[in-house]
Amino acid sequence: MDLFPKDKVEFILKDRDTESALIKKRIHLSGLLILLFVTILLSRIFSLTVLENDHYTTKSKENRQKILPIAPIRGLIYSRDGVVLAENKPTYSLEVIPEKISDIDLLIEELRGIIHIGEEDIERFKKLSGKKRRFERVPLRINLSENEVALFSINRHLFSSVDVVEGFIRHYPLGEELVHSIGYVARIDESDLRNISKLDKSSSYSATTHIGKLGVEESYESYLHGEVGYQKVEVNAEGRVIRVLERIAPQSGKNLYLTINLSLQRIASESLGGRRGAIVAVDPRDGNILAFVSSPTYDPNKFSSGISAESYNSLLSSKDKPLLNRVIQGKYPPGSTIKPFLGLVALDNGISNNEEEVWCPGWFTLQGHEHRYRDWKKEGHGHTSLDKAIVQSCDVFFYNLAYELGIDRIYAGLSKFGFGEVSGVDIYGESFGLLPSREWKRNNMQQVWFPGETVILGIGQGYALTTPIQLVKATSAIATNGLMVKPRLVLGINSPGEEGLTLMSNSTENKIDVKNSLFWDEIIDSMESVVHRAGGTAWRSGLNAEYFFAGKTGTAQIIGIDQEEEYKEEDIADELKDHALFIAFAPVKKPEIAVAIIVENGGGGSKVAAPIARKMFDNYFVNRDLTSRE
Amino acid sequence: MNENSLGYRIHIDFILLALIFVLCLCGLIILYSASGQNIDLVYNQATKLFIALLCMILVAQVPPANLNRLSLLLYFFGVILLLLVAIFGDVGKGAQRWLDLKILRFQPSELMKIAVPIIVSSYLSSRFLPPKFLRIVLSFVFIIVPVVLIAKQPDLGTALLVAIAGFSVIFIAGLSWRYLLSVSIISALSIPSLWHFMREYQKQRVLTFLDPEKDPLGAGYHIIQSKIAIGSGGFYGKGWLNGTQSHLEFLPERSTDFIFAVLCEEFGMFGVLVILSIYSLIIFRALYIAYNAQDAFRQLLAGGITLSFFVYIFVNIGMVTGQLPVVGIPLPLISYGGTSIVTLMAGFGILMSIHTNRKFLKR
Numbered sequence: 001m002d003l004f005p006k007d008k009v010e011f012i013l014k015d016r017d018t019e020s021a022l023i024k025k026r027i028h029l030s031g032l033l034i035l036l037f038v039t040i041l042l043s044r045i046f047s048l049t050v051l052e053n054d055h056y057t058t059k060s061k062e063n064r065q066k067i068l069p070i071a072p073i074r075g076l077i078y079s080r081d082g083v084v085l086a087e088n089k090p091t092y093s094l095e096v097i098p099e100k101i102s103d104i105d106l107l108i109e110e111l112r113g114i115i116h117i118g119e120e121d122i123e124r125f126k127k128l129s130g131k132k133r134r135f136e137r138v139p140l141r142i143n144l145s146e147n148e149v150a151l152f153s154i155n156r157h158l159f160s161s162v163d164v165v166e167g168f169i170r171h172y173p174l175g176e177e178l179v180h181s182i183g184y185v186a187r188i189d190e191s192d193l194r195n196i197s198k199l200d201k202s203s204s205y206s207a208t209t210h211i212g213k214l215g216v217e218e219s220y221e222s223y224l225h226g227e228v229g230y231q232k233v234e235v236n237a238e239g240r241v242i243r244v245l246e247r248i249a250p251q252s253g254k255n256l257y258l259t260i261n262l263s264l265q266r267i268a269s270e271s272l273g274g275r276r277g278a279i280v281a282v283d284p285r286d287g288n289i290l291a292f293v294s295s296p297t298y299d300p301n302k303f304s305s306g307i308s309a310e311s312y313n314s315l316l317s318s319k320d321k322p323l324l325n326r327v328i329q330g331k332y333p334p335g336s337t338i339k340p341f342l343g344l345v346a347l348d349n350g351i352s353n354n355e356e357e358v359w360c361p362g363w364f365t366l367q368g369h370e371h372r373y374r375d376w377k378k379e380g381h382g383h384t385s386l387d388k389a390i391v392q393s394c395d396v397f398f399y400n401l402a403y404e405l406g407i408d409r410i411y412a413g414l415s416k417f418g419f420g421e422v423s424g425v426d427i428y429g430e431s432f433g434l435l436p437s438r439e440w441k442r443n444n445m446q447q448v449w450f451p452g453e454t455v456i457l458g459i460g461q462g463y464a465l466t467t468p469i470q471l472v473k474a475t476s477a478i479a480t481n482g483l484m485v486k487p488r489l490v491l492g493i494n495s496p497g498e499e500g501l502t503l504m505s506n507s508t509e510n511k512i513d514v515k516n517s518l519f520w521d522e523i524i525d526s527m528e529s530v531v532h533r534a535g536g537t538a539w540r541s542g543l544n545a546e547y548f549f550a551g552k553t554g555t556a557q558i559i560g561i562d563q564e565e566e567y568k569e570e571d572i573a574d575e576l577k578d579h580a581l582f583i584a585f586a587p588v589k590k591p592e593i594a595v596a597i598i599v600e601n602g603g604g605g606s607k608v609a610a611p612i613a614r615k616m617f618d619n620y621f622v623n624r625d626l627t628s629r630e
Numbered sequence: 631m632n633e634n635s636l637g638y639r640i641h642i643d644f645i646l647l648a649l650i651f652v653l654c655l656c657g658l659i660i661l662y663s664a665s666g667q668n669i670d671l672v673y674n675q676a677t678k679l680f681i682a683l684l685c686m687i688l689v690a691q692v693p694p695a696n697l698n699r700l701s702l703l704l705y706f707f708g709v710i711l712l713l714l715v716a717i718f719g720d721v722g723k724g725a726q727r728w729l730d731l732k733i734l735r736f737q738p739s740e741l742m743k744i745a746v747p748i749i750v751s752s753y754l755s756s757r758f759l760p761p762k763f764l765r766i767v768l769s770f771v772f773i774i775v776p777v778v779l780i781a782k783q784p785d786l787g788t789a790l791l792v793a794i795a796g797f798s799v800i801f802i803a804g805l806s807w808r809y810l811l812s813v814s815i816i817s818a819l820s821i822p823s824l825w826h827f828m829r830e831y832q833k834q835r836v837l838t839f840l841d842p843e844k845d846p847l848g849a850g851y852h853i854i855q856s857k858i859a860i861g862s863g864g865f866y867g868k869g870w871l872n873g874t875q876s877h878l879e880f881l882p883e884r885s886t887d888f889i890f891a892v893l894c895e896e897f898g899m900f901g902v903l904v905i906l907s908i909y910s911l912i913i914f915r916a917l918y919i920a921y922n923a924q925d926a927f928r929q930l931l932a933g934g935i936t937l938s939f940f941v942y943i944f945v946n947i948g949m950v951t952g953q954l955p956v957v958g959i960p961l962p963l964i965s966y967g968g969t970s971i972v973t974l975m976a977g978f979g980i981l982m983s984i985h986t987n988r989k990f991l992k993r
Contacts (some may be wrong), residue, residue, distance in 0.1 A: 019759045022804040023929045027921050030802065030933065034913060034940050038906060041947050048861040048951065056861025063858060063880055067851055584939045 065245065066235050072226030073168065075253030077182060078214065079262050080491050085178055086217070088168035092144040094152065095137040095165045108140070111159070114151050117141055120308045128187075137165065142305060155521040170210060177269060180325045181260065181292040181427070181466075181489050183215025184300035204228050210304065214325075216256060216489050219427045223493055224281035226253035254493045257501055259288035267619045268293045271612040276600035278326035278468040280487075281616060284585060284594045285478035286506040287485035289425070291595075291616065294326040328423075328430040331465040332598055335554030335605070337583045338460035340523050341369040341474060343386050346401050347519040357383045366451055373399050373455055376555070390526035391536045393553060395459050400459025407449050410457060411437040416512045417474040419456030424486035424507070425469055433470050436463035445625045461557060471596035475583040478527070479550075479591035481520040482512035524550055528588050531610075536584065538610035547621055551584030551613060552606035577601040582609035586617045593620055603622045641690040641986040643919070645980060649912045650963070651880050654679050656905060657964035663871045663884040664892040665966070671885065680974035689979025693987050694928050697980065701745075701752035705772070708745045711738035712779040734992050738787045739780045740973045741910035744980070746773055747934040750799040755926035769800055787958040794941045799934035802920075852888065853952045854878045860894035860951060867898030886968040887958055890950045905964075913940050919985045928984045937978045
C-alpha cells in the first residue's frame with residue numbers, strides 16, 4: 001500500500017521525463033554548488049596555512065598561554081545545629097603525566113628513594129592512567145604528609161615530570177555514623193562522565209575529580225558542586241605553569257543543612273548496637289528525618305580517598321551487607337505493624353466497627369478448608385473487637401478482617417498509605433517494596449490470587465514487603481490524620497558566608513480521605529493502648545513515660561512453620577529468626593516524632609524493637625525540654 | 631555493470647565502500663594523534679566504525695520501495711520517541727538514555743536525520759514535481775516538528791542537521807527560485823525565534839562567533855587556538871604526532887569537534903587536500919547514484935542524503951576555521967563519537983540500496 005499514492009490522472013497527462021529532467025538539473029546544480037563551497041573552504045585554509053603561515057607559526061611558538069580550569073570547592077554538609085558532617089581537608093598528592101615518562105617502573109623505583117609508594121598506589125595509578133588521556137595528570141601517591149611534601153620539594157629538580165599538587169579531599173568527621181544518609185564522594189568514573197556530558201556540564205566538571213556517589217552527596221550534587229573557575233596561565237615549553245595572567249575564581253558549592261538530630265541518631269544507632277537492622281525517625285508534620293540508621297555500616301572516608309579493591313570486596317562480600325541502605329532498600333515483611341493500617345481500611349470500607357466482635361479460638365480456617373491459620377497466642381484471645389485486636393495483636397481477627405475486605409480493597413486502601421511505592425525521600429536508590437495485587441500476581445507469577453494469600457496478608461505476611469522509610473511515612477500519616485508528606489534529609493541550603501538558610505520547601509503530597517475522621521481517633525486510641533494499657537503488646541515500654549505515645553509491634557516470620565510444629569527461638573539459626581518491628585509516634589495528642597524500627601532476626605517486636613522507641617522518645621523529649629527551658 | 635554482478639546481488643556499491651573505508655582509516659590515524667595516543671580510544675572508534683559498517687550493509691538490503699512505504703510509520707515512530715524524551719527526559723539523571731547498547735547509544739534525534747529526508751522525499755514524489763505551494767508548506771511542517779523537539783532537548787547541532795536534511799530534499803525536488811528566495815528570507819526572520827529556544831551557552835557561542843576576542847577565556851579561546859593550529863601547519867604540516875597545539879593542550883575538543891584542526895596542524899594543506907579529495911569523491915559518487923536513480927523518490931532521497939552529508943562537512947570545517955559559529959557538529963566519519971557514525975553509514979546504506987536495486991531493460 002502506498003501512503004502517498006501518485007495521482008494517476010496527473011501522471012497520464014504529464015511526462016515522467018520532464019520531472020526527472022528537473023531533478024537532474026538540480027543534482028547538476030548541487031554538484032556545482034558543492035564545488036564552489038569546497039573551493040571557498042580550500043581558499044580559506046590555503047590562506048591560513050600557507051599565506052598566513054609565518055604569522056601563525058610565530059603565534060604557535062609564542063603560544064604560552066593556556067586556559068586551566070579551577071575546580072570549585074564543594075559545599076559543606078552540616079547537621080541542623082551546625083555540626084560539620086562533611087568537610088574538605090587540604091591534601092597533597094604526587095601527580096605524573098604519563099606521556100612524559102618513558103619508564104614508569106624506573107621512576108617509581110627512584111621516587112621510592114624519598115617517598116613511600118605502596119603496591120596499592122601503583123595499582124590505583126595503573127587503573128587511572130588507563131582511563132585518562134596520556135597528557136593528563138594522574139595521581140601516583142595521595143595524602144602526602146607535610147614531611148613528604150618537603151622531602152620531595154628538595155629533590156624536585158630530579159623529577160621533571162612529577163608534580164606535587166595541592167587539592168582537597170572530602171572528609172567525614174563522623175565517619176560511618178551517617179554514611180547511609182550522607183553518602184560519599186568518589187573519583188568520577190566513566191558512567192559519571194557520560195551523565196555529566198548528557199547534562200551539558202562537561203565544562204563545569206573539567207577540573208573536578210570527585211563526585212557524589214550516594215545519599216545527599218549524590219542527590220544534591222548540583223547544589224554541592226559549585227561553578228568552575230578559570231585561570232589564564234603562562235606555561236613554558238614543557239607545559240609547566242610559570243605565572244598566572246588572569247583568573248576567574250570558581251564559585252564554591254552551596255552548603256547543606258540536614259534535618260538529622262545528632263543526639264537522636266546516636267541513641268538509635270547505639271540501641272541497635274551493630275545488629276542488622278534499620279531505624280528511621282521523622283517529624284510527621286514536615287517529613288524532616290530526625291534519625292536515619294542502617295546497621296551495620298561502613299566508613300565513607302575510605303571511598304573518598306580511593307578504596308582498595310581488597311577492602312571494597314570485603315565490604316561487598318560481608319554477610320551482614322553493610323553497603324545495603326536498609327532504610328530505603330531493605331525489604332521486610334511488615335508483620336503485625338500492618339494491622340492499624342488494615343484496621344483503618346476496614347473501618348473506611350464499613351467492614352468493621354468497634355462493637356462487632358470476632359471469636360478467636362487461637363486459629364482461623366477458610367470455609368471448606370482444613371488448613372488452620374494460627375494465632376500467635378495458642379489458646380486464643382476469645383471475644384475480640386478491633387480495639388482489642390490491635391492492642392493484643394490478635395491474628396485471627398485480622399485473618400477474618402482481611403478475608404472480608406478481599407485483596408482488591410486491601411490493595412486500594414494500603415496504596416493510599418504509600419505501600420508499594422517509593423516514599424519520595426530526597427536521596428536516590430529507594431526500593432518500591434511490594435504491595436501485592438491480583439494483577440501483580442498474574443503478571444509476575446502467572447497465577448490467580450488465592451484466598452489464603454489474602455488471609456495471611458492480614459497479618460503482614462506473604463508477599464507484602466515494606467521498606468522502613470515506607471513504614472515511617474505511613475505511620476506519620478496515621479499520626480497526622482492522613483497527611484502524606486515526603487520524608488527529606490535536607491533542611492535547607494545556603495551559600496558560604498551567607499547568614500540564614502534557604503529552606504527546602506516541604507512537599508505534602510496529599511491527604512488521605514476517610515469517610516469519618518473519627519476513624520483516625522479510633523485507630524490512634526488503640527495504638528496508644530498498645531503501649532499504655534496493661535496487656536498491650538508493648539506495655540512494658542510505656543511504663544512511667546512522661547508523655548503518651550502510640551505504637552504497634554510486629555514480628556515478621558521468615559520461615560514457615562508446620563501445622564503442628566512450634567516456634568522455638570533457641571532451635572532456629574540466627575538468620576532464620578523472626579524480624580522484630582515497631583512503629584510508633586509521640587506525643588499522641590500533637591505528634592512531633594514518628595519512628596519505624598526493624599531489628600533483623602531480632603525476635604519479637606515487643607521485646608526487642610519497642611524499648612528502642614522508648615529510649616529514642618525519652619532522648620528526644622528530654623533534649624527538647626532542655627532547650628526550651630534555656 | 632550488470633544486474634548479475636556481485637555488487638548488485640549483495641547490494642553493495644564497492645566504489646563507495648572503498649572510499650568510505652579509506653576515509654575511516656585516515657580518520658583513525660588522525661584520531662590516534664588527536665587523542666594523545668590513546669590506543670583504547672582508537673580501538674573504541676574502530677569498533678564503532680565496524681558496527682556502523684555492518685549497519686550500512688544491513689540497511690543496503692532494504693529495497694527503496696519499502697522505505698517509501700514505511701516512511702510515514704518511521705517518521706511518526708521517531709516523533710513519538712522525541713515526545714517521550716521531551717516528557718520524561720528530565721525526570722531523573724540518565725533518563726534521556728534510550729537504548730544503551732554499551733558501545734552505542736541510540737537517540738531518537740539521530741533516527742530523524744534519516745526519517746525526515748525519507749518522509750519528505752516520499753511525500754513530494756507522490757505528486758508531480760516541482761511541488762506546488764501547499765505541498766511545500768506541508769513538507770516544512772514535516773521538518774519543523776522534529777526540529778523544534780530536538781532543539782528543545784536542547785541539541786541545536788542535531789536540530790540543524792535534521793533541518794538541513796529535509797531542506798536538501800526540497801531543494802532537489804525543484805523548489806522554484808521564487809520560493810527559494812522567500813524561504814531564505816523566512817529563515818532569516820525566524821532566527822530571532824530560534825534565539826528564544828537557545829540555552830545561555832548556545833547564545834554565548836553565537837555572540838562569541840561574532841566577536842571571538844570578546845571572550846578569550848571561553849568559547850572565543852577555542853576559535854583562536856584552532857586558527858593557530860591550522861595556520862601553523864603550513865603546506866606539509868608539523869608531522870604526525872608532532873602538533874604542539876594539540877599535544878600541549880592548547881586546542882580544546884581535539885578528538886571530537888575540532889579534530890580538523892589537528893589534521894591541519896600535523897598534515898598541513900597537503901593533508902587537507904587529501905581528505906577533502908576523498909570527501910569530494912564520496913560526494914560525487916553519491917551524486918552520480920542520485921542522478922541515475924530510477925524514480926523521483928529515489929532521486930530525491932539520494933540527492934538529499936548527499937547534500938546534507940556535504941553540509942555536515944562544510945559546517946564543521948567552517949566552524950573550525952572560524953567562518954561559522956561554534957555549533958557542536960562533528961566532522962563526519964573522522965571525529966570521535968558514537969551514534970552519528972551509525973546514522974551516516976545508514977545513509978550510505980540507503981544510497982547503495984538505491985543504486986543496486988535498479989532494473990534494466992533486457993536488450
